[in-house]
Amino acid sequence: MISNGLDEDGYIAREGSPDRVPAEFAPVVDAARERIATAFGPARLHSAYLYGSIPRGTAIPGVSDLDLLLALHREPTPDDHAEADALEATLDSAFPQIKGVGVLLFGTDTLLSELERYDLGWFVACLCTPLLGEDLAEQLPRYRPTSLLARETNGDLALALPRWRERLAAATPNSAAPDAIAPDADLAALSRAVSRRLVRTGFTLVMPRWNGWTSDLTASAEAFAVHYPDRAEQMRLAAAVARTPTIDRAVLAVLIDDLAPWLAAEYTAVHGEKAPRP
Template sequence: MSLSNIDLNGYILSVTDSPVQPEFQPLLEDVCASLSQDDLGLDGIYLYGSVARADATPGVSDLDLTLVLREPPTAPLLERLEAIRQALEQRHPEVIKVDFDIGSRAQVLAPENTHSWGVWLKHHCRCLWGNDLSQQFERFRPSREIAVALNADFEQVLAGYLARIAQADAEPQRLRLQREASRKVVRATHVLRSEEATTWPQTLEEHVALFVRCYPTMITQVAFFLFEARNPEAQGDNFTTRLQTFMAWMALQHTAAIAAQVST
């Protein structure tokens, strides 16, 4: 994949269709077998992240999946899916975590979600099983509007992580949550991309590189979260304080950018 992740015509590159690394093939076969039961109501299973890009590291990387359901999920169905997720995680030590992002077909195809769900499936995911809804969308060029649509929930999600970290009663659980929160905050820095930016980050390192171009004085702060996203080890109070401070700074910058856009 190009370092800019943009093709010669200015469109965001889609995740490669090259074969998945053989180390993860049994896991993906298990995923499809476990989730394709008709009574679960799945419309499609999509792969994203390092396994989708074929640059994952066995025993180190996560398995990131987007599940699109035919209908909005009920509470009992979400419980069943969580049980399947945990079982997959336990059966497959080649990944350290299995993540499900869950939505419905109506959500994906709603016109107001074109710059979020549409871009996500079109350029960040590859369909493993079922209906490939990415075919419903034209290719997209990078824009700040899309970056904001994909990450507009960052304050809500990170506040949730802070609450869960505070309630964690065991260090392994706390460190896992710090790792997940760090991944989210690094990706969420994309809401602060400039309108003039011509690259489209995919990896955490690419997100950091793009962010630092605009905010070089924040390199120490964002580097902390990049490290925690790979090797979480910070004390809980230290991590929480840093995350609260960085979130508040990001929210101020984001609000100022929106105000500046409105004024022009």
């Protein structure tokens, strides 16, 4: 492998591996594999994947979460989602070394579709580590850090802004209820989601010029800073909040009302808008 997350041919290298799972998290991964197989079975489950810090080898006990993607033979049903919710709760309560579990469900037709080729397909092929079943990456192309990939992964940031503003407003006391205080957990969750999305979008904005791939938040912010020095400190702030969520509404206002709309407009100007989904 050469630098910037590319292989020797200049394609984005798969970033995770079973060999990189830290020893403290090996029992978690083993339990996830066993319980996924039991809960979904071969009739429903095509394949299962890890993604995030655990397969990258950067997970921190008691801080990192367990991220899973399940590819089903058909599109997921409400019963499938209920099963996934139960799986999340079971794993989260059983292992103190993880702080939360997230399970994504998709049908294989969606993951392999032309529409998702440069979004979910790329995600599976480059950011997911096989855990169970036949690897869908074998049916997907290799990917370079192109403007097309940038557009299809993060070219829809503008769609998230109204939801973020609504969540921040709902978490902020108003004159009708001046004594109301939003739960800190709500603000912390919002700050984590917003900041991680902004850092990833900021990085993919400059990804073709940087000519590589990274999931490291600090490296992502610094790659962005080279090309947008006027916004560098805001992006570094986003990276810091992504690592350590905040309940400071003033910080959230900077990210949601200033950095985010500028970034959405700049992204569209540079890469265009993501193909609309149904």
